[in-house]
Amino acid sequence: MNRIALLPGANVWGEIFTEKHLNRLRQMGELVINTNPGNPSKEGIAELIRDADIAITSWGCTSFDANVLRDAKRLKFVTHAAGTVKGIVTPELIERGIRVSSANDALGVGVAETALGLTITAIKRMWELAAGTRDGKWGEGWGRVRELFDVTVGVVGAGKAGRHYIRLLKQFEVDVLLYDPIVSPEEAASLGCRKVELEELLKESEVISIHAPSIPETDDMFNASTFALMRDDAILINTARGSLINEEHLAAELAKGRFIACIDVTKQEPPTLNHPFRSLPNVILIPHIAGAVNNGKQRLGRYSIEEIRRFLANETLDGEVNLQNLHVIA
Incomplete structure (x- = not known):
């Protein structure tokens, strides 16, 4: 069974993923959840993804550097339930061939x-x-x-x-x-x-x-x-x-x-x-409200779940990021 790690702080993912969303994720694999509020530490993320095949990130998540990835031998896919992935992508992530998707759409x-x-x-x-x-x-x-x-x-x-x-x-x-x-x-x-x-x-x-x-x-x-x-x-x-x-x-x-x-x-x-x-x-x-606000954030959760479904079904990912083109994307 695939293991899915939900990495953002509980205060962040709680606005993006409803209980219905979490149940869908549990149907796709073993779900491991960060229950702590606030931005997760590198050590905390490293522990959560240690045996994970799929990681879900969002606002406040740290970069996936060599130390974070050291023991994540099974990690194959990261879906970012937010916009730009520049804050999480590192050369190490690219070298490992881990695929990355963004909810920019x-x-x-x-x-x-x-x-x-x-x-x-x-x-x-x-x-x-x-x-x-x-x-x-x-x-x-x-x-x-x-x-x-x-x-x-x-x-x-x-x-x-x-x-x-x-x-x-x-x-x-x-x-x-x-x-x-x-x-x-x-x-x-x-x-x-x-x-x-x-x-x-x-x-x-x-x-x-x-x-x-x-x-x-x-x-x-x-x-x-x-x-x-x-x-x-x-x-x-x-x-x-x-x-x-x-x-x-x-x-x-x-x-x-x-x-x-x-x-x-x-x-x-x-x-x-x-x-x-x-x-x-x-x-x-207006105060930076053009993106996802309140119930609009749940659209990101639904999108990320669909990306995981597509990944597990070997379908084309809708939001996959070409990591070689990071310098020209948002």
């Missing part, structure tokens, strides 16, 4: 839905009208309201979240542009969008949604030069990572009142109390 659903919600909220200027209504106004500002119809939406990055966002946009009559250096024009067309360079996307898009990975090449990719290319009254949405935006440059541009920014992620979280994003009237700032 499940996480991307919530990100894409949030991006769509921000798209509609901003293009209809709901936050502005709601504030006016609270102040006793009615209907002032309707002239700037638009519908998600016959507009151009630019998507920066066609990873899991970006692709989900593009699929959601198919429900609307909009044109979708895509900037992603590793996606071919043919693949972009199959997704329902047109591949363009970043400069064209910035100039043509009325809505720009960022879904690019946080890697050195994307640090501050949105800066004074790129903001200058954007259309007046455009909408910029960032549900990816704060590192992609030069916040000082964005604040300076927003102070001109030229366009709107919807920000879910910042470089420092939470941002300082005097951060301009908190006070600028043309900013919708």
Whole structure:
């Protein structure tokens, strides 16, 4: 019988895996659970995976270095019930040929839905009208309201979240542009969008949604030069990572009142109390809720269980990570 080790702290996995999920795992093999709260230590993980064939990780789990893996002779598969696997993958894990899967696809659903919600909220200027209504106004500002119809939406990055966002946009009559250096024009067309360079996307898009990975090449990719290319009254949405935006440059541009920014992620979280994003009237700032929150975390649990089922059945894994491409993924 396969042994499955559930490694995150009890406070973490308890929000991801319900009792129904745990029962499914018990049907697949012998389930060993970390019952301690808090981030597990390297020693604790090493003990849990000593005789495990499969390990389930999530937020707070440490890297699988040589000491952690030393006695894990049977370990063949790690499924990460969260997003990026960069915090757990090591050269030793790669050398051992242990396969790794991420729940990025499940996480991307919530990100894409949030991006769509921000798209509609901003293009209809709901936050502005709601504030006016609270102040006793009615209907002032309707002239700037638009519908998600016959507009151009630019998507920066066609990873899991970006692709989900593009699929959601198919429900609307909009044109979708895509900037992603590793996606071919043919693949972009199959997704329902047109591949363009970043400069064209910035100039043509009325809505720009960022879904690019946080890697050195994307640090501050949105800066004074790129903001200058954007259309007046455009909408910029960032549900990816704060590192992609030069916040000082964005604040300076927003102070001109030229366009709107919807920000879910910042470089420092939470941002300082005097951060301009908190006070600028043309900013919708939300506290990093675009991914899995509350009941949404259980989607990650279900996804990880399905990955284990696929692994045991020798089926193609849906979320397998190509560990040789870690430098270009989120």
